[in-house]
Amino acid sequence: MKYIVKTCLILIVFAGLLASCGQPAPEVSETTSTTMDGFDTLNLTVPDKYDPPITMESVMAVDATVKFLGDNDIYNNVWTRAYSQLLGIDMDYQWVADGSMFNEKLGLSINSGQIPDMFRVTPAQMQLYYEAGLLADLTDVYEQEASENTRDVLNQNPTALKAATIDGKLIGIPLTDAPVATASLLWVRQDWMDQLGIAAPTSIADVMEISRRFTEEDPNGNGVDDTIGLCITQNLWGAVASLQGFFNGYHAYPTIWYEKEGSLVYGSVQPEMREALLALQKMYAEGQIDQEFGVKDINQVTETIAQGQCGMQFGVWWNPYHPLNLSQQNDPTAFWTAFPIPSVDDQVAKSQYTSNVGALLVVRNGYEHPEALIRMVNFWTDNILDSEDDEIRRIFLGDIEAPDVVLYKYTNVQLWEPDATLIGGKKLREALASKDPSGLDLDAQWRYRIIQAYFEQGILEAWVEVATNGPNGAVSILEQIAVDRGMMNQFYGVPTPAMAEKMPTLQTMEDVMITKVIMGDSIELFDQFVEDWYQLGGSEIVEEVNTWAEKNQ
Template identity: 30%
Template sequence: MHKRSKIASLLMACMVLVVFSGCSGGNSDNAQPQISEQDYEPYGKYETPVEFTIGRNTNHVNNLPPGDTIEDNLATRYVEDRVNVKAKVAWETDDMDQKLSLSMTTGELPDVMLVSREIFNQLVDNDLIADMTEVYEKTASEGVKNIYGSYGDLLLDQVKVDGKIMGLPMTNIGNQHQLLWIRKDWVDKVGAKLPETAEDVWNLARTFVEKDVSGTGKTVGMVMDSNAMNFSPMFATHGAFPTNWIEKDGQVVYGSVQPEMKQALAEVSAMYKEGLIDKQFAVRSSEEKEALVINGQAGIVFNPWWIGYTNYKDSIKQNPEAVWVAVSAPLDQDGKFRTIRQDPVGGGIVVVNKNFAHPEAIMKSVNLTTDFLYSLTDDAINYKKEHPDEMLTDASRWNNDPTQIPMQVDYDDVLKRYYEDLMKADESGDASAVQEDRVVSFKAYQEFKEKGNAVDVNTYGEYLSRIEGQREANNPNLEVTPAGFYGTTETMKLKWANLQKLEEETILKIIMGQAPIDEFDTFVDTWKRTGGDEITEEVNEMAQR
């Protein structure tokens, strides 16, 4: 080869290397420095700043003090001050999946990303993210490890590939199942008792309607969501678990196409025909459904423990005498209130670019952010007390938007821990014993005990969720079954949307009497032939890995 050609070839090779090494936002594998044991310390401070870039969802609510930004606020300054780790926003987007898909094709990935399961799988398949196993084992704080450990193997197993931890999952806490919320003042008014069985529930709805207990002439028996899925406790009494993958006879099957579902639909359809379920549930907007409860037309509704954080709390404005209680009903024939464990991964998975030089720095940021949000350490508590003028306008445990990595992690059984913390302080009369981030709930409870419904609606909502809701979410009759599968298969990406549409339309038609109950058999056959069987096979293959 001619000497000039050789030089040109070498230059071209160098340019290619520069382009590819510059795409990742970090150092290449060959250029990565050795991570020292001191660097792995959960709270070890770097001598020189370590900066990482992050792709974020757009923050549309500014609850920061004047002068503060997403990159520079009390939460981020705490991490910078303690471990010398700084975050820089690479970009913000309203469509994370689309943005990351584009970034993968261009090679312009930030150092840290909060991704969906689908994008997570793509990043793993393309070998673009770091193995976080050693980082987690050495650098995760005791607080974070305790939180993750509360899920047993259920949580981290969702982000393991060939036994390696490839991401840090956000958590979806346990016991967020549907509870039966009832107007206790209505129950007393008609001389009834709180229900236990499905028959009790239907009888109470029947009584409310027949006696027009609302006094409006338009009393509604039960309020149902437009897709009927808030009625999952009713389905569960038949052993039916729609929209969930469950284990049955040694295989993972889809709950919506099991014979038990047909039995449940027959019962619900009969009750709809009788007028015990809102006749217009399928066409009502969320606001219209809420209005039935707020305006005092309905006194029975299924909703999780957090009902007090919805507009339902406004019912005491219209009906100051309203007394709402949560009940674990209906029970099945064994006296159990059955539910399926929701996906333990909630909100996404934090992953680190494979070429980022200090993945352990990301773990340190998560450690300190978790301490900060939940006041887990004296250091975090004191830091916030030392900077009272810099506090976020919303200082709740859920406000993770301003943090370096906006991820939320919490104990699987946090509702039990939270409730017992409040009850212990209430019994002792020692408010100082309440965990810092729970003080607002304790104060709301004390005010409600003193004033009843005369409190403002936000205080009432806090009481309703944190006392009434959390208590019942941990009812001793509760029986929680893990789902058989939580992920997404290849065929799901292509066919699941159509199968879901078919399922929802069939269920609504049967409930509303627009199709006979035997239409369920036709639905099951169509579901299986048009992708269901193929997806079920894939699910079982993935569940056995």
């Protein structure tokens, strides 16, 4: 007994030592001198400066991809210094959380009464906190302070400001992005297609055929039966290895609202789902889908992609940057090509996308300077967004010589022009066609050089840029989707009461049903699900959504 106690003690002490070794001593960061940033040499449009300076308490999501230059950190970086020196706003971050935990942490923090002056919320959180009377009405300060550029950006997506308005009051500033950027494309391992002599897929039947041959004909050539046709994750939806693109091929639009016979309907309970589910079930039975997808999250699927075992997946336009680029780890010649969603019949398949604003910035009710948020937004839209000044881009967005240090991630206030990806991509493709990069901004010139490097010098890693911004790349497909190959989620309001309360449970039911049917359960589960869905709150939600639609159209 004594001996064991001793052993345990030694183990514990040893573990403690190890842990303490791993932790670096806290470093005292020195305040970087103002001249280092060189704000005074820049040609900036700056709103009125607060004098004396005001303090704005906020919170921040920082994940592992955020890197800092020198001794900068989240509390002291180019953005905090710019806000402080140029706008007279001292940012005071109360806490910083990893992106995946941010919303939960914010929920707990606010519930315990710690409300930051300015923070980022989801539409559901905005509704919740508005009802609790925690959020300031921004209507007046927006009218008084918003600059031309700010108004322009926020009005480009006609639904953005509506999504930020409750009871006729502007409550949040929507963080805009391109709506079609959430649309799924079909990504296929082009090198495998070439090797097996397969033509580009134009119908769902082609997709099935490619999936079968990828599974059976050992396209990675390692002699082991380890390849799968279609990769999906246990989450089913999302930006990578998602199912929504597959369903779109069957004219089914799960998880979104669209118009059918004069009213808004919920895609997941429509009969079009049935055939697609049966097709997936067949693919699973034939081993074309990972037999264990039900327990594999995005990290494990990323691993499958990196190991060169995945041949096809439905995902968004930026997938080549991550995780598809990882395919080259094991096979330097690996590259993926995007295709528009093929259709099951002679009607064109439409990619679903959601223009819903994913996040908004809000101000605490009672904060003395609600207009400070508008000034920060103005600073962004007037100086940073669309800036032709390479020096400004270098200082505030990032240096193309150090592409992994993305400076704008240090601020909550980042709005993107809904169409920037599309317009930028188009300009780039025109420059490539005419071989004249002179009209491009610095960032686009950099992309131009990379694409040229692929075609002229055979730099294989450059496929990533070719697959996105190159000729016939993913961005060119997004353009088609924006014109006439898209199906927009037509509910873009804040979640209705029944939706907020019941949707999470219904969504879980849906995911369980889809997973089980794919794995071989009877398709009757789907019929049962549709029935349950309406009964357990779905009917109520449909009613509320249609009432909303009448008011907003």
